[in-house]
Amino acid sequence: NAGVTQTPKFQVLKTGQSMTLQCAQDMNHNSMYWYRQDPGMGLRLIYYSASEGTTDKGEVPNGYNVSRLNKREFSLRLESAAPSQTSVYFCASSDAGGHADTQYFGPGTRLTVL
Amino acid sequence: AQKITQTQPGMFVQEKEAVTLDCTYDTSDQSYGLFWYKQPSSGEMIFLIYQGSYDEQNATEGRYSLNFQKARKSANLVISASQLGDSAMYFCAMREPSIEYQGGKLIFGQGTELSVKP
Numbered sequence: 001n002a003g004v005t006q007t008p009k010f011q012v013l014k015t016g017q018s019m020t021l022q023c024a025q026d027m028n029h030n031s032m033y034w035y036r037q038d039p040g041m042g043l044r045l046i047y048y049s050a051s052e053g054t055t056d057k058g059e060v061p062n063g064y065n066v067s068r069l070n071k072r073e074f075s076l077r078l079e080s081a082a083p084s085q086t087s088v089y090f091c092a093s094s095d096a097g098g099h100a101d102t103q104y105f106g107p108g109t110r111l112t113v114l
Numbered sequence: 115a116q117k118i119t120q121t122q123p124g125m126f127v128q129e130k131e132a133v134t135l136d137c138t139y140d141t142s143d144q145s146y147g148l149f150w151y152k153q154p155s156s157g158e159m160i161f162l163i164y165q166g167s168y169d170e171q172n173a174t175e176g177r178y179s180l181n182f183q184k185a186r187k188s189a190n191l192v193i194s195a196s197q198l199g200d201s202a203m204y205f206c207a208m209r210e211p212s213i214e215y216q217g218g219k220l221i222f223g224q225g226t227e228l229s230v231k232p
Contacts, residue, residue, distance in 0.1 A: 033219070033220075035220075040224060041224060042118075042205060042223055042224045042225055043159075043205070043207075043220070044222070045219050045220070048219060058219060059219075088157065090159060092159075092220075101147075101209070102149065102161050102164060103149075103161075103220055105151075105158065105159035105160075105161075106158075107157065107158050108157050108158065108159075110157075
C-alpha cells in the first residue's frame with residue numbers, strides 16, 4: 001500500500017502559468033482533500049471531495065479548481081499561478097467525513113511561483 | 115467559528131524526559147474530533163493520536179497520550195520518554211462536524227516546534 005501519493009514533489013512556475021497537481025490514494029477512501037501550508041500558518045483547506053462526484057470549497061479556494069476524477073484520484077489545478085500561491089500543497093484522504101475519521105496525508109508538493 | 119490555538123511556538127526537552135504540548139480549541143458543537151499530527155523536517159504529515167469528544171478516557175498510542183479536558187477545551191499532547199527522533203513540528207487539529215457526515219474538514223493550529231536535546 002502506497003497510501004496517498006502526490007506528483008510532482010517540487011515545481012517552479014512563472015506568474016501566469018498553469019499546472020495541475022495530482023493526488024491518488026489506494027486505501028479505498030471516500031473523501032479527499034487539498035490543503036496548503038504556508039510558513040507559520042498551519043494547514044488550510046482549499047477544496048475537498050466528500051465522495052466521488054462531489055467537490056466543495058474550503059477556506060481558501062480562490063485561484064484553484066479541482067477534479068475528482070474517480071474514487072482514487074483528486075487533482076488540483078492552478079489556472080494562472082500567482083506568487084501568493086507559493087506554498088506546500090498536501091493532499092489527504094479519509095474513509096468518510098465523520099468527525100472520527102482520520103485523514104491521511106500525502107508527502108506534499110512544494111510549489112514556487114516566481 | 116471553530117478555532118485551534120497552540121501557544122508554544124517552540125519547546126525544548128531533554129532526551130528521555132516527558133513533554134507536554136498545549137492545545138486549546140473553541141467550538142460550540144457537542145460532537146467533534148481532536149487529532150495530533152507530527153511533521154518532521156522531511157515535510158510529511160504523520161497521524162499520531164485521536165480523541166473523540168464523547169470519549170471518557172484519554173487516548174493513548176504508545177508513548178503518546180492526549181490529556182483531554184473537555185470543560186477547559188484543552189487537548190494537550192504528552193510525549194513520554196522523548197527520543198531524538200521526536201524533534202519535529204507538532205500540529206493539533208479539530209475535525210469540524212459535517213452535515214450528513216460529508217466532508218468533515220480539519221482545522222489546524224499553527225504548530226509547536228519540539229527540539230529534543232541529547
